[in-house]
Structures are given as structure tokens and as C-alpha cells.
Amino acid sequence: MKIRWHAFFNFLALFSILIFVAGIQTTLWYQLFGSVPSPLLWLNLVVFVTLYRKPMPAILTIYAMGFILLVYTGMPLKMMWISLLILFTLVYGIKTRVFWSGPGYYTIMCGFSAVAYHLVFFLISMVLEKNPANFQFVDRLVQIILTPSFAFPMYWVLAKIDRVTQDELVHEPGGMYL
Amino acid sequence: MNFFNFDLKKLVMIGIVLALPLISINMQQRPQESHWLTKPFSLLASGVSETFFGLSHGVKETTAMYVDLVNIKKESDDIKTTNNELIARQEKMNELVVENDRLRGLLSFKEQTKMNLVTAQVIGRDLVMDHNTITINKGTRDGLRSNQAVIATGGALGYIYKADALTSHVMLLTDRYSVVDGIVQRTRAHGIVEGKNQSGCALKYVEKTEDVKEGDLVVTGGLDNIFPKGFPVAIVATVERKTFSVSLKVDLRPVVDPYKVEEVFVVINANNEDFGDKYALPAEGTPPQSGTVEATAAAPATTAMPAPHSTPTQIPTPKPAAVPPREQP
Numbered sequence A: 001m002k003i004r005w006h007a008f009f010n011f012l013a014l015f016s017i018l019i020f021v022a023g024i025q026t027t028l029w030y031q032l033f034g035s036v037p038s039p040l041l042w043l044n045l046v047v048f049v050t051l052y053r054k055p056m057p058a059i060l061t062i063y064a065m066g067f068i069l070l071v072y073t074g075m076p077l078k079m080m081w082i083s084l085l086i087l088f089t090l091v092y093g094i095k096t097r098v099f100w101s102g103p104g105y106y107t108i109m110c111g112f113s114a115v116a117y118h119l120v121f122f123l124i125s126m127v128l129e130k131n132p133a134n135f136q137f138v139d140r141l142v143q144i145i146l147t148p149s150f151a152f153p154m155y156w157v158l159a160k161i162d163r164v165t166q167d168e169l170v171h172e173p174g175g176m177y178l
Numbered sequence B: 001m002n003f004f005n006f007d008l009k010k011l012v013m014i015g016i017v018l019a020l021p022l023i024s025i026n027m028q029q030r031p032q033e034s035h036w037l038t039k040p041f042s043l044l045a046s047g048v049s050e051t052f053f054g055l056s057h058g059v060k061e062t063t064a065m066y067v068d069l070v071n072i073k074k075e076s077d078d079i080k081t082t083n084n085e086l087i088a089r090q091e092k093m094n095e096l097v098v099e100n101d102r103l104r105g106l107l108s109f110k111e112q113t114k115m116n117l118v119t120a121q122v123i124g125r126d127l128v129m130d131h132n133t134i135t136i137n138k139g140t141r142d143g144l145r146s147n148q149a150v151i152a153t154g155g156a157l158g159y160i161y162k163a164d165a166l167t168s169h170v171m172l173l174t175d176r177y178s179v180v181d182g183i184v185q186r187t188r189a190h191g192i193v194e195g196k197n198q199s200g201c202a203l204k205y206v207e208k209t210e211d212v213k214e215g216d217l218v219v220t221g222g223l224d225n226i227f228p229k230g231f232p233v234a235i236v237a238t239v240e241r242k243t244f245s246v247s248l249k250v251d252l253r254p255v256v257d258p259y260k261v262e263e264v265f266v267v268i269n270a271n272n273e274d275f276g277d278k279y280a281l282p283a284e285g286t287p288p289q290s291g292t293v294e295a296t297a298a299a300p301a302t303t304a305m306p307a308p309h310s311t312p313t314q315i316p317t318p319k320p321a322a323v324p325p326r327e328q329p
Helices: A005-033 A041-052 A055-072 A077-097 A103-128 A137-149 A151-165 B008-028 B039-112 B293-298
Strands: B116-125 B133-136 B149-151 B156-163 B168-172 B179-184 B189-197 B200-204 B217-220 B232-240 B249-254 B263-269
Touching (some): A005 A055, A005 A151, A005 B116, A041 A055, A041 A077, A041 A103, A041 A137, A041 A151, A055 A077, A077 A103, A103 A137, A103 A151, A137 A151, B039 B116, B133 B156, B179 B232, B189 B249, B200 B232
Antiparallel strands (some): B116 B133, B116 B263, B133 B168, B149 B263, B156 B168, B179 B189, B232 B249
């Protein structure tokens, strides 16, 4: 069996970055900005995987990411995976209809995902949880504004890693071909 | 010979010429008095002198001022630097004083209780805002495990739900998944303290017939095998009696604001500690004693923050008189 080392290193790099950004979000942001809601940096990573990977590897990677993210949160696995699955479906649905390369598109999709994630989570919480989540409008709004603000630098780093690890990427126009 | 034939005009002029020095001799006799004749000239001269003096003085002063300004700028820069250093030092000192107070409170609490406690620092928060958990810098290596109570000096904070080797994750009382046994201290009405949102929780399953009022203190019931009995949890914010409900709807404000706590205690072993009436509210009519939960809750916002926003230094400490003696090893 031929081991695809590039793909392996790409996954490794992706998960390292996931742990890194989750650490920034939970610890560094808290130490620096206290109770200001932190940007959903992990969500930007999920969006990147959804946009620039084939659907099946993408959803599996996203599930794995969700599993790892549980280390940093009290959220149960069901909530994490269901919200990620719905989010993936939404983002992928848009991608199949409208797609162009570059950080601009990625940033727009990160902004959309931030809004979608909060709505999706809120609705799932109302359906699945006995004690549903509160609609903390201001905090959610701050997160929605902050999340795409970090998309540009993240895209730069992630695209660079993709270029180095030479995985099969969809960074060019014609993303419908998957 | 025309000896007597002389020019009278010339004679008069010669006379004047000779007389003037004589007159001047007479004028010199009283030099202290200025003569009326010289007055206009002296006035003019002094005016001119004054003007020149003023001019030269002005030039001198301007020059001196410029030179001074250069020096002043340098001195000002030095003073500013020193001032900034002093301000920074003062801020550092203030921070140290606050930290010192907080640590003294923690130490005092640790000395007064018979529980085995491990001190930990809060290092992080939850990844998502829909869950209220914090991360502390102690883990299984320090003897921590799941379902151990996490408290501050003035009240319960939450419990460990996940312990890793180096860190532990604490589910705060305000998290929607958090459930803790609670008692209304005044009437001993039993209920379950359930998390609600970032700033509050609710006391559920309290019978409708129970006497619960706003401002009542809710303490841990001890049945959850997590918290020692009688430790402050929250203060009743609102009570609602619904017609078609068997239980009361009681909203609570935690006595400790979990997001303002920096150091916490993890209860390794409660050693059957029962706080009993240690945090009891004073009887009705008597003014609240400073340091009690009642005093903290009743105090205006300018003197002490309301209970849900109190920090470990502001929240109540146990009454020394009621402290049980420490067990001898």
C-alpha cells in the first residue's frame, strides 16, 4: 500500500493548527482580552477544509476536528457533530453554486459560516437540549464580526501549508469539479 | 582814538559768556537738587536710558529664556520619564496589593477549613460561548479528578468534569449542563441548582408551598457528593409562583462571578466539613455584618459589588468564631 505522505503531513499540519488556534482562542484571548468574546478561529479552519477539500475527506476531517475540539469545551459530541454537519452542508451547497479562488471568497464564507453556526447551534440546542442555549445577541454579534477578521491571515498560512504539502487542492476557479 | 567808542552788543555777549561759568558755580553749590533747567534734559535722558535698558534687558531675557527652554525641555523629558516610571511602579504596586489581599484571603480560608484543598489558577475559558467552563492549571498529576468541587473563598464555582494530566476543565454552576444540590439556607427548602446562562442559574424542583424570598441565600446541600454541605452557592434573585405548576420558579445570582476569579480551590477531600451556619444570614432587624453574604449582597454597588459580580476578595469570608478547630494529624 502506497502511503500518501504529502496528504499525511497535510492532515498533521491541519490538526496542529487546529490545536494551536483553539489554544489561542481559549487561553491567550482570555488572558489578553478577558471576557470579550473570542473569534471562532476553529470555524475558519472548518470552512477552509470544506472549501478546499473533496467532500468525503472534508467531512471526515471535520468530524475528526470536532472530536479534537471537545477537549476545549463542555459541548457534547452530538451537538458538535450535528452542528458541523449542517454547517458543512450549507457551505458546500454554496460552494457548488458560487466559487472563486482567493482569500476574498474565503473571508466571505467565514463570515457566512459564523452567522450560520450561531443560528444552527441555537436551533439544534432548542431541539436536542433540555436546557437550551440563550440567544446572547451582543456576544454572538461580536463573534460574528471578529471571526472573518482573522480569515485573511489564516488563509495565507493555510494556503502556504497546502502549497508546501502539495495536497490535491481546489484553490483555483472551477471548484465545482470535485 | 576811539577808546570809549565800543560795541555794546559785543560787550553784553562777553558779559554773558563770562557770567555763565559764574552762574554754573553757583548752581554746583546745591548738586542734590536738580535745577529746573536740567529737568527736561534729565527726563529725556532717563527716558532714553530706560528704553535702552529695557531693550537690552528684553534681549537678555529672551536669550536666557531660550537657553532655559532648552534646559527645561530636557528637564521636562527627564521628569516625564521619571513620572512614567513612577506611575508604572505605582500601578504594579496597586496590582500587587490587590493580589496580596486576594492571596491573604485564600490563605486565611485554607487555614480555617479542615478540607484538603489544592490551589489552582484559571488559565482559560470554553471554546464556545454557549458553554460556561473554565480551565485551571492543575491536573491529575496534582491529585485532581472528575467530580471534585471547585470553590472560591466566598462561594462555590463549579466542579471538575474533565481532568487531564496538566490541566482540568471546570464546569461552572452557570453552565446549562451543571446540576448541583442546593438548599435555601433560611428555610431549608431543597432544590436543584441548574445553570442557565453566563450570569445566572435557577433553583428547580422547589415545592410551591416552600417559603423562598428574594435575597435568600442558597447553599450546597451536600447530596451530590461533590460539594461540602452549607457552602454558599447563590442568592435568590426572583421568585415566581406559577398557578399551574407544582414547583417554584426561582432565579439565582451566583455569589461568585466565575469570570472574575483568578485563583480557585479544588476540594480534594472535604473531610466531612459542614459549614452549617457559618454563612448564616443575620436575624431580621439586625444590620448585616460586614463580610457576610447578606452584607455583600445588600451593600450598594459603590461600596461592594453585588454578589454575582463579586470577586474573591469582596465575597464573604467565614466568621472566625464559628470556625471548627482544625484536626490534629
